[in-house]
Amino acid sequence: MPSLKDLKNRIGSVKSTRKITKAMQMVAAAKLRRAQEAAEAARPYAERMNAVMSSLAASVGGSDAAPRLLAGTGADQTHLLVVMTAERGLCGGFNSTIVRLARTKANDLLKQGKTVKILTVGKKGREQLKRDFAKYFVAHIDLSDVKKMGYDNAQGIARDLIHRFDHGEFDVATIFFNRFQSVISQVPTEQQVIPAKFDADAEEGASTLYDYEPSEEEILADLLPRGVATQVFTALLENAASEQGARMTAMDNATRNAGDMIDRLTIEYNRSRQAAITKELIEIISGAEAL
Secondary structure (H helix, E strand, O other): OOOHHHHHHHHHHHHHHHHHHHHHHHHHHHHHHHHHHHHHHHHHHHHHHHHHHHHHHHHHOOOOOOOHHHHOOOOOOEEEEEEEOOOOOOOOOHHHHHHHHHHHHHHHHHHOOOEEEEEEEOHHHHHHHHHHHHHHEEEEEOOOOOOOOOHHHHHHHHHHHHHHHHOOOOOEEEEEEEEEEEOOEEEEEEEEEEOOOOOHHHHHOOOOOOOOOOOHHHHHHHHHHHHHHHHHHHHHHHHHHHHHHHHHHHHHHHHHHHHHHHHHHHHHHHHHHHHHHHHHHHHHHHHHHHO
16 A cells, blocks of 8 residues: 555656646647648639639540549559658547558559558558568658648649659558547548549539630649648648647546546555554554553
8 A cells, every 4th residue: 555655756747747648738729720720721722723624624534635643653553651740749539540541452452462652641550550560661751850730741742743653653642640639539530542533522523614724734734733732732732730639538537537647646645644643543542541
C-alpha cells in the first residue's frame, strides 16, 4: 500500500499533467477555429474547379490530344501513395486512421502484384509506416517549420508529384488525409490526383455548355497542374482542421481522466490518513489505559 507521501506526490503530479492537457485543449480550440474557417472557405473553390475540369474532361473524352495528366500513362502498374499526416502527436487517432487506410491500400496493391512507392508528408505518418514499408519510401516532405499552411506549400508538393510523373516514376498517385466534419468526427479519405479522376457529382454539376477559347485541350493542360495543387492544398487544410479537432477532443478526454484520477487518489489519501490518525489515537489511548 502506498504511503501518504507517495499518494501526495502522485496527486501533485496528476494535477500538473491536468494543467498541461487543459492548456493544450485551449490552444487547440483557438487554432481549430481558424483552421476550420480556412478548410470550409476552400471547399467551394475546389468543388467548382473540379466541376469545370470535369466538364472539360468529358468534352475532350479519350482523344489523342488529351493532356497526359488526364489520360495517364496507359498503365496501372506503379502506384505512388502520398500519406499526409501531422508533424506532432497527442491528437488521438488522427494519424493512426490515415496510416491504417494507407497501409490497407498498399497491402492490397502488393497482393495484386503492383509496384508501390510511398511519399510521406508529416513526421508521424513516416514513423508509423517505417517498420513495414521503409523500403518503399521515395521521399519525405517536412512541414514542421510551417507556421501557417499556405498555397505555396501545396504548390511545392504538386510540382514534386508532377515532376515524378513526367519522369515516369509512377502511373497513379493517390493522397491520403482526414476530411474534417466536426470536432469529434474526421473521415479518413483517399483521393486519386494523377491521372485526374472526377466523381459523379462533379460531372452532374457540370452540365452547362460553354464555348472555350483557346481549345479545350490547351485549357485542360493549363488547369490540370493547378487542379493537382488545389486538391493537395484542400487536403492540407482539411488535415490541419482535423488535427486540431482531434487534439482538442483528446486533450479534453485527458483532462477529464486526470480529474477522475485526482478524485480517486484524494479519496485513497484521505482514507489512509484517517486510518493513520485512528491508529495513533488507539496507541495513545492504549498507553494511557496501561498507566
